[in-house]
């Protein structure tokens with residue numbers, strides 16, 4: 001469960017987020033959308049404890065991120081828009097380091113499965129410095145999943161991924177939600193949200209303009225499927241099959 005209650009954030013007097021309240025229950029996937037500067041990253045960074053709130057409360061699995069940061073972070077996976085990795089560590093060493101930090105016992109089997117699902121097994125012993133941007137993104141996601149967090153925050157998770165990678169990450173996000181994680185995704189890829197998210201919040205200038213189930217919001221504002229159709233065409237052309245639910 002992710003809970004945000006009357007959260008506001010001011011930077012030197014500038015109100016980046018104003019009195020935001022919402023919850024994301026286990027199994028739900030909230031899509032956070034809004035123009036540049038709307039306050040999406042600020043909200044995610046506050047939920048991680050990187051940005052202290054000016055007022056209000058944010059909690060992860062019922063642990064307040066300010067009052068009980070260790071307990072909150074133990075239940076949290078965060079994939080920032082520009083994940084920072086250690087260039088001199090291999091893919092496997094990143095997973096081992098993450099396992100040690102989060103005290104994940106017997107992590108090897110789980111790490112192998114994550115590498116397999118993200119098509120990184122061949123890169124297991126490669127320095128991340130020598131990976132492509134999309135591969136680095138997948139390493140960051142694999143590390144964030146390793147401790148089986150109850151809440152996962154993605155900031156633009158699909159940047160730099162190829163269509164196959166996008167499909168894989170969408171599938172992984174759905175699986176994590178099915179296993180009971182509460183998930184927030186911030187992205188400008190609205191076509192992705194239509195098929196992936198159970199809920200959507202529209203932020204603008206730091207304020208919540210709309211928050212509801214995806215079906216309610218689509219019914220209210222109408223659904224454009226041109227991008228989804230484009231994706232389907234892509235998979236039909238490149239892989240000889242139509243893209244269904246991934």
Ligand SMILES: Nc1ncnc2c1ncn2[C@@H]1O[C@H](COP(=O)(O)OP(=O)(O)OP(=O)(O)O)[C@@H](O)[C@H]1O
Nearest residue numbers: 011012014016034035036037038039040041042043
């Ligand atoms: N450290 C900071 N100091 C001062 N102002 C900041 C800081 N971080 C963000 N802001 C401001 O807060 C506002 C919200 O920024 P934020 O990064 O949360 O937006 P966003 O919705 O994630 O935007 P984008 O879609 O461009 O990533 C912006 O006006 C931004 O300039």
